[in-house]
Amino acid sequence: MTSSIRIPEASVPSVQLTYTRIPSTSTQIVCATIKYTHFSAVEMDFFVVHGSRLIKPFLRVKIFPFSVGVTLIGSGLAIIYYLRKDDVDDECASDVPVRPCKRKRTFTEIQIDKDRIGHLIGKGGINIKEFQDKSATRITFKDEVPTDNFRVCVIRGLPSNVQKAEFMIKDFLAKHKMETLEFFIPQNTCGLIIGKGGSTIRLLQKESGAKILVDSSDFEVKGQKVTIKGTSEEVNKAKNMIKSKIEEQFSPSECSGIQRRPNSSDIFESFESSNVETLDSGSEVMQVHVSSLRNPSSFYIQIADERRCKLKKMEEEMLAFYESAENQQLHKLESASVGRLVVAKYSDGKWYRGTVVKIKSSSDLLKVFYVDYGDIEWKSLSGVLALNPKFQDLKHQAILCSLDGIRKIEESWPEEATDLFESLTYDPEWNKKLMARVEGFSASNNNVYIPSVSLRSLEEEGNLSVTEELIAKGFGEAITSSIPNLVPGGDEDWS
Numbered sequence: 001m002t003s004s005i006r007i008p009e010a011s012v013p014s015v016q017l018t019y020t021r022i023p024s025t026s027t028q029i030v031c032a033t034i035k036y037t038h039f040s041a042v043e044m045d046f047f048v049v050h051g052s053r054l055i056k057p058f059l060r061v062k063i064f065p066f067s068v069g070v071t072l073i074g075s076g077l078a079i080i081y082y083l084r085k086d087d088v089d090d091e092c093a094s095d096v097p098v099r100p101c102k103r104k105r106t107f108t109e110i111q112i113d114k115d116r117i118g119h120l121i122g123k124g125g126i127n128i129k130e131f132q133d134k135s136a137t138r139i140t141f142k143d144e145v146p147t148d149n150f151r152v153c154v155i156r157g158l159p160s161n162v163q164k165a166e167f168m169i170k171d172f173l174a175k176h177k178m179e180t181l182e183f184f185i186p187q188n189t190c191g192l193i194i195g196k197g198g199s200t201i202r203l204l205q206k207e208s209g210a211k212i213l214v215d216s217s218d219f220e221v222k223g224q225k226v227t228i229k230g231t232s233e234e235v236n237k238a239k240n241m242i243k244s245k246i247e248e249q250f251s252p253s254e255c256s257g258i259q260r261r262p263n264s265s266d267i268f269e270s271f272e273s274s275n276v277e278t279l280d281s282g283s284e285v286m287q288v289h290v291s292s293l294r295n296p297s298s299f300y301i302q303i304a305d306e307r308r309c310k311l312k313k314m315e316e317e318m319l320a321f322y323e324s325a326e327n328q329q330l331h332k333l334e335s336a337s338v339g340r341l342v343v344a345k346y347s348d349g350k351w352y353r354g355t356v357v358k359i360k361s362s363s364d365l366l367k368v369f370y371v372d373y374g375d376i377e378w379k380s381l382s383g384v385l386a387l388n389p390k391f392q393d394l395k396h397q398a399i400l401c402s403l404d405g406i407r408k409i410e411e412s413w414p415e416e417a418t419d420l421f422e423s424l425t426y427d428p429e430w431n432k433k434l435m436a437r438v439e440g441f442s443a444s445n446n447n448v449y450i451p452s453v454s455l456r457s458l459e460e461e462g463n464l465s466v467t468e469e470l471i472a473k474g475f476g477e478a479i480t481s482s483i484p485n486l487v488p489g490g491d492e493d494w495s
């Protein structure tokens with residue numbers, strides 16, 4: 001653009017002046033052509049303008065008539081290039097958009113038991129598709145290796161998405177843990193369950209989703225053993241289907257002859273999760289800790305061995321994990337259902353594993369059973385978090401028991417009896433040395449068989465039998481176990 005400008009006082013008077021502004025982001029170059037009337041030569045000054053400020057000439061070029069055209073153009077272009085070079089560099093550095101680098105992608109591998117693959121993938125791949133959509137990852141499986149009992153799941157995507165997908169898969173597997181139920185049926189019902197050429201058992205497996213095995217090698221006394229493997233829902237469904245099959249062909253009196261192991265749950269009422277610690281029948285004496293109690297017929301114990309050490313270590317890791325605001329946000333629950341595994345902060349300020357056993361329909365209150373101690377608390381939905389899969393491997397340590405050799409005289413245990421039982425057995429500091437032995441099994445109100453244990457408190461004053469102390473105080477009467485121990489107890493050393 002051509003325009004006029006005020007020339008500094010240092011400029012020569014009586015001049016004819018033109019200049020040209022050359023656009024630039026930060027600098028304007030002013031080319032002032034000065035023609036002296038008493039000279040044949042032409043002199044050209046170059047100025048630099050920053051904003052509205054004119055800087056004095058920094059270069060003067062004298063051009064003689066015979067070369068005005070060429071020299072003027074050449075000199076101007078050279079100087080313009082020189083001055084514009086830095087500006088162009090600045091523009092490149094500041095204004096030219098830089099294409100962002102492609103975000104780094106990664107992958108991880110998870111080993112999954114072969115018998116869990118079908119549950120994980122889902123019918124028609126519905127589960128895997130859901131995981132991929134929610135995490136924006138790609139999930140595949142490596143080719144099966146016949147000698148391995150697992151398949152390798154590969155997750156590919158951005159690091160944060162891969163981590164999210166891995167959590168979703170592990171959480172799914174934890175919620176759908178495989179359980180095993182064993183029970184015995186009369187030998188003459190075996191054919192009814194298997195069917196011609198295995199047709200009936202295949203149909204039962206297809207409809208329930210569980211794996212059912214009838215073992216014909218163990219029927220001499222107990223009958224024939226049936227093993228059901230699957231998720232909690234699948235095992236329950238298969239169990240009820242087998243029950244219905246038997247009831248269709250036999251009268252109720254005949255059905256009542258189905259035998260079971262003393263430490264197994266009633267096939268027609270309930271079953272124990274494979275993730276709950278159990279007590280085997282036998283004469284072994286063990287040190288225990290009573291963690292929670294209602295009365296002498298209903299209390300929870302923990303076994304004082306390496307499992308107790310593993311539990312304390314896990315609880316320390318849980319405390320550090322769930323105190324993180326990021327982890328709390330990641331494990332926040334939008335809703336809950338009965339049977340959902342959770343973690344909740346108990347009144348002592350620590351996080352413990354639990355399961356939802358009841359929900360108040362009119363509010364978001366949940367009844368949480370602490371699976372390692374046997375305590376129960378009502379918590380709000382916002383007060384519980386999802387249990388991370390890495391804290392689900394250790395079996396639930398609270399074992400429901402009843403005191404052996406005694407029964408209540410009245411309809412319910414008097415408060416004084418429970419107080420005495422608590423003083424003899426309960427110690428939150430674990431300073432009390434309490435020894436236990438499984439003597440048999442007793443049926444609870446819902447016909448679930450629970451261990452009936454004898455307890456001895458090893459105090460300074462001697463070896464105290466808890467049962468004998470309660471009977472001596474008139475709080476109960478002596479009985480023998482309704483279902484004896486498979487291995488009779490002897491004269492073991494309780495010390």
